[in-house]
Amino acid sequence: MTLSLEAELRPYRERVERELRARLSVEGEEGPESVRRAMAHSLFAPGKRVRPLLAMLAHEAAGGDARGIDTIAAAIEMLHTYSLIHDDLPCMDDDDLRRGRPTCHVAYGEALALLAGDALLTRGLVLLGEAEGLPPERRIRLLRVIGRAIGTAGMIGGQSLDLAAEENPPRRIEEVEEIHLRKTGALLAASVLAGAVAAGAPPEAEERLALYGRRLGLAFQVADDLLDRAGAEEAAGKRLRKDEARGKATYPGLLGTERSRALAAELAAGAAEALPFDTKTNLLARLARFVVDRSG
Amino acid sequence: MTLSLEAELRPYRERVERELRARLSVEGEEGPESVRRAMAHSLFAPGKRVRPLLAMLAHEAAGGDARGIDTIAAAIEMLHTYSLIHDDLPCMDDDDLRRGRPTCHVAYGEALALLAGDALLTRGLVLLGEAEGLPPERRIRLLRVIGRAIGTAGMIGGQSLDLAAEENPPRRIEEVEEIHLRKTGALLAASVLAGAVAAGAPPEAEERLALYGRRLGLAFQVADDLLDRAGAEEAAGKRLRKDEARGKATYPGLLGTERSRALAAELAAGAAEALPFDTKTNLLARLARFVVDRSG
Numbered sequence: 001m002t003l004s005l006e007a008e009l010r011p012y013r014e015r016v017e018r019e020l021r022a023r024l025s026v027e028g029e030e031g032p033e034s035v036r037r038a039m040a041h042s043l044f045a046p047g048k049r050v051r052p053l054l055a056m057l058a059h060e061a062a063g064g065d066a067r068g069i070d071t072i073a074a075a076i077e078m079l080h081t082y083s084l085i086h087d088d089l090p091c092m093d094d095d096d097l098r099r100g101r102p103t104c105h106v107a108y109g110e111a112l113a114l115l116a117g118d119a120l121l122t123r124g125l126v127l128l129g130e131a132e133g134l135p136p137e138r139r140i141r142l143l144r145v146i147g148r149a150i151g152t153a154g155m156i157g158g159q160s161l162d163l164a165a166e167e168n169p170p171r172r173i174e175e176v177e178e179i180h181l182r183k184t185g186a187l188l189a190a191s192v193l194a195g196a197v198a199a200g201a202p203p204e205a206e207e208r209l210a211l212y213g214r215r216l217g218l219a220f221q222v223a224d225d226l227l228d229r230a231g232a233e234e235a236a237g238k239r240l241r242k243d244e245a246r247g248k249a250t251y252p253g254l255l256g257t258e259r260s261r262a263l264a265a266e267l268a269a270g271a272a273e274a275l276p277f278d279t280k281t282n283l284l285a286r287l288a289r290f291v292v293d294r295s296g
Numbered sequence: 297m298t299l300s301l302e303a304e305l306r307p308y309r310e311r312v313e314r315e316l317r318a319r320l321s322v323e324g325e326e327g328p329e330s331v332r333r334a335m336a337h338s339l340f341a342p343g344k345r346v347r348p349l350l351a352m353l354a355h356e357a358a359g360g361d362a363r364g365i366d367t368i369a370a371a372i373e374m375l376h377t378y379s380l381i382h383d384d385l386p387c388m389d390d391d392d393l394r395r396g397r398p399t400c401h402v403a404y405g406e407a408l409a410l411l412a413g414d415a416l417l418t419r420g421l422v423l424l425g426e427a428e429g430l431p432p433e434r435r436i437r438l439l440r441v442i443g444r445a446i447g448t449a450g451m452i453g454g455q456s457l458d459l460a461a462e463e464n465p466p467r468r469i470e471e472v473e474e475i476h477l478r479k480t481g482a483l484l485a486a487s488v489l490a491g492a493v494a495a496g497a498p499p500e501a502e503e504r505l506a507l508y509g510r511r512l513g514l515a516f517q518v519a520d521d522l523l524d525r526a527g528a529e530e531a532a533g534k535r536l537r538k539d540e541a542r543g544k545a546t547y548p549g550l551l552g553t554e555r556s557r558a559l560a561a562e563l564a565a566g567a568a569e570a571l572p573f574d575t576k577t578n579l580l581a582r583l584a585r586f587v588v589d590r591s592g
Contacts, residue, residue, distance in 0.1 A: 025448065035448055035456040086414060091406035110387035111459055114410075118382060119452045121414065125421040126443030129436040136432035140425040143439070147422030152321065152331055156415045160331040163407055 005286050009053060016052045019074040020044070023127055038108040038116035043081050045099035046237065048294070051188060052077045053287065054216070055195040058209050061281045064199025068131030072142060072198055075131075076191050078124035079150055083187075085117035087159070093242070100237035121150075134198060142194055149190030158183025162248070169249050176249045177218070184224070185217030192216070192284075204276075211274040216288050219267035222260055223292045225250040229257065268292040301582050305349060312348045315370040316340070319423055334404040334412035339377050341395035342533065344590070347487040348373045349583065350512070354488045354505050357577045360495025364427030368438060368494055371427075372487050374420035375446055379483075381413035383455070389538070396533035417446075430494060438490055445486030454479025458544070465545050472545045473514070480520070481513030488512070488580075500572075507570040512584050515563035518556055519588045521546040525553065564588040 020043060025036065052073030059069045088095040088103040089110060096106050105113035128143045148154060161179045170176055192213030196206040227236055228243050229252045243250050251260040272285035316339060321332065348369030355365040384391040384399040385406060392402050401409035424439045444450055457475045466472055488509030492502040523532055524539050525548045539546050547556040568581035 032448070032453050032456045032460070034460060035452060039448075086410060089410065091410060112456065114382060114385065114387060115452050115456055115459075117414075118417065119448050121417055122421070122443055122447045122452065125418070126439055126447070129425075129439040129443075136436050140432050140435060143422055143425040147418060147425075151418045151422070152328070152335075152415050156331060156411050156418065157328050160328045160408065160411055163411075164328070164330060 005283075005290055008283060009287075012053055012056050013049055015056070015070050016049050016073050016077060017044075019070040020077060023071060023074050023130075024078075024123070034108075034112060035115050035119055038104055038112045039119055041101065041107055042085050042098070042104045042116065043078065043120065045101045047077070047081075047099050049077060050220075050287075050291065051080050051191040054188065054191040054213070054284075055198070057284050057287065058192045058195025058213075059199045060195075061275070061278060061284055062196045062199035062201035062205055062209065063280075064195070064201075066131070066133040066198060068134045069195065069198050071127055071131040072194055075124045075127035076146065076187070076194065078120045078127070079146065080187060082117045082120035082124065083150070083155055085113055085120070089113060092159075095239055095242070097233070098238050100234075131198065138197060138200065141197055145190050145193055145197060146187075149186040154182050154186030154190075155184075158186070165249060166246060171249075171254075173251075173254050176251065176254060179249075180221040181214075181218065184221045185214065188217035188220055189213035208274050208276045212271045212284065212288070215267050215271035215274060216291060219264050219271060219288065220291050222251045222264040222267065223294065225252055226257065226260055226264065227294075229253075264292045301579075301586055304579060305583075308349055308352050309345050311352070311366050312345050312369050312373060313340075315366040316373060319367060319370050319426075320374075320419070330404075330408060331411050331415055334400055334408045335415055337397065337403055338381050338394070338400045338412065339374065339416065341397045343373070343377075343395050345373060346516075346583075346587065347376050347484060350484065350487040350509070350580075351491040351494070353580050353583065354491025354509075355495045356491075357571070357574060357580055358492045358495035358497035358501055358505065359576075360491070360497075362427070362429040362494060364430045365491065365494050367423055367427040368490055371420045371423035372442065372483070372490065374416045374423070375442065376483060378413045378416035378420065379446070379451055381409055381416070385409060388455075391535055391538070393529070394534050396530075427494070434493060434496065437493055441486050441489055441493060442483075445482040450478050450482030450486070451480075454482070461545060462542060467545075467550075469547075469550055472547065472550060475545070476517040477510075477514065480517045481510065484513035484516055485509035504570050504572045508567045508580065508584070511563050511567035511570060512587060515560050515567060515584065516587050518547045518560040518563065519590065521548055522553065522556055522560065523590075525549075560588045 024039065055073045055076055056069055084098055085104045087093055088098055089105055095103050097103065104116055125143065128146060129139050131139055158179050162183060165179060193210045196209040228240050231240055233240050268288040271288040275281040275284055320335065351369045351372055352365055380394055381400045383389055384394055385401055391399050393399065400412055421439065424442060425435050427435055454475050458479060461475060489506045492505040524536050527536055529536050564584040567584040571577040571580055
C-alpha cells in the first residue's frame with residue numbers, strides 16, 4: 001500500500017511554508033507594514049506550490065542534501081507569486097480572484113500590488129544568493145538559470161507575446177506552444193533544473209531532469225487550458241473561461257477537448273519517461289501525472 | 297587648469313552606455329521585440345547616469361581595476377530605470393514626461409511598461425552575478441547590498457511610505473528624511489558601496505565611502521525637491537511642481553527654499569569630507585557638488 005501523493009508531499013510543502021515565512025523579510029529590516037501585508041496576502045493564499053516542490057524533489061532525486069534547497073524553493077515561489085500579482089493587474093489580465101482570494105490589487109489597491117510584486121521579484125532573486133551550504137559559484141548559476149526563465153527570454157517574453165496575440169491571435173499550434181513555453185513552461189522547467197544544479201548533479205542526470213521539466217511545463221499548460229474551459233472556479237480559486245472570451249489561443253480551442261486531454265497525458269508520460277531510473281524519482285513521476293489530472 | 301567635470305566624466309559615461317547596450321539582452325536570446333523596445337526607450341533616454349558613475353568612481357578610488365565594474369554600473373542603471381518606469385505608471389505618480397521623453401507607458405501602453413520595468417529589474421539583478429573578474433562571493437555580496445537598497449528595506453519601502461504620506465502628510469523633517477533615505481538615498485548610497493565592495497576595499501575605506509554615499513544620497517534628494525519647486529522642466533526632462541500639488545512633504549515645503557539650499561550644500565560638503573584623502577577621490581568630491589548644483 002502506498003501513501004497518497006498528497007500525504008507524501010505534505011512534509012515538503014511544510015518546509016516551503018516555513019521557509020517562506022522566515023525569508024519574506026530581510027533579517028531585521030522588515031520595511032513598512034503595508035507592502036509586507038500585500039506581499040503576504042498573495043504569497044500565503046492557498047497555492048499548490050508546484051514549482052518549489054519540483055525543485056525540492058529534483059534536488060533529492062539528484063542526491064542533493066543541502067539545507068539551502070528550501071531557500072531556493074521559497075525564492076522560486078516568491079518569483080511565481082510576483083508574476084501572478086502583476087499578471088492580474090488591471091492593465092494586464094484584470095483578474096479579481098486568485099488562489100481563492102481577491103487578487104492583490106483588489107485587496108490593497110493597484111499601487112501597493114505593483115510594489116508587492118516588485119518586492120517579491122527583488123526578494124526572490126536576492127534569496128538565490130543566500131542559499132546555505134551551496135558554493136557561491138553554484139548560487140550564481142542558479143541566479144542565471146532562474147533569471148533567464150523569468151526574463152525576456154522566458155516568462156516576461158511570453159507575457160509580451162501573449163499581449164501581441166490578443167490583437168493577432170495565432171492560428172498554428174506551434175505559435176501557441178511558443179507562448180506557453182515561455183510564459184509558464186520556462187519557470188516550471190527551471191525549477192526542476194534548479195534542483196539538479198543545487199544538488200551538483202552530473203551532466204547526464206541534469207539533462208534528463210531538465211527534459212522532464214520541459215515536458216512537464218508543457219503538460220501543465222495544456223492542463224491549465226483544459227481547466228480554464230471546463231473546470232470549477234471554486235476548486236481552481238481563480239476566474240475561468242476568460243481566455244477564449246478574450247480571443248486567446250488555447251489548446252482546446254485549437255485541438256478540441258479530447259485531443260488536448262490526450263496530449264496532456266502523453267506529455268506527462270513523456271516527462272516521467274525522461275527521468276533517470278531511480279526509486280527517488282518516483283514522486284516526480286507521480287507529480288507529473290497529478291499536474292495533468294488536477295482540478296484546481 | 298583642470299578639465300571641466302563634464303569632460304572628465306565623459307569616458308566613464310561612454311563605458312556605461314557601451315555596457316548597457318551589450319548587456320540589455322541575455323546573449324543570443326533577445327526576447328520579443330516589443331518589450332525590448334520599451335526597455336530601450338527608457339534606458340537610453342538621456343540620463344545623468346549618476347548611480348553608475350558613483351559605482352565606477354568609488355571602485356577606482358578604492359583601487360579596483362576589475363573589468364566587471366562596468367557590468368555592475370550597467371546593472372545599477374537598469375535597476376534605477378525600472379524604478380522610474382514603475383513610479384511613472386498611472387497607479388503611482390502618473391507622469392507623462394521623463395528624461396525628456398514621453399514616459400514608457402505613454403509611449404508603449406501600461407502593460408508593456410509594466411513588463412519593461414519587470415524585465416529591467418530582473419536583468420539588473422541577474423547581471424550582478426555576471427560581473428567579470430570578480431570572485432563569486434563578492435558578486436553574491438553585491439547582490440545582497442543592491443538587493444537590500446531596492447527592496448522593502450530601501451526603495452520599495454520608501455515608495456510605500458510615500459503612498460501612505462499622501463494620505464497622511466508627515467509634519468516632522470525626520471519623517472521626510474526617512475522616506476527619502478529609503479526611496480532615493482538607499483540606491484545612491486549602495487552604488488558607492490558597490491564600487492568599494494567590487495574593488496575589495498579594506499573595511500575602513502569601505503566605511504568612509506559608504507558614509508560619503510549616505511550623505512550624498514540625502515543631498516541629492518534635497519536638491520531634487522528644490523528642483524521640483526524652482527527648476528525648468530526642459531532642463532529636468534520631467535514634470536515639475538507636482539510634489540507640493542499632491543501634498544507630498546518636501547524639504548523646501550518644510551524648511552523653506554533658503555534653508556533647504558544651505559542644507560544641500562552642507563550635506564554635499566559633508567559627503568566630500570567623509571572621503572578617504574586621496575587624489576583619486578577628487579572626482580567623487582566634485583560629483584557631490586555637481587549633484588547639488590545641477591539644474592536637471
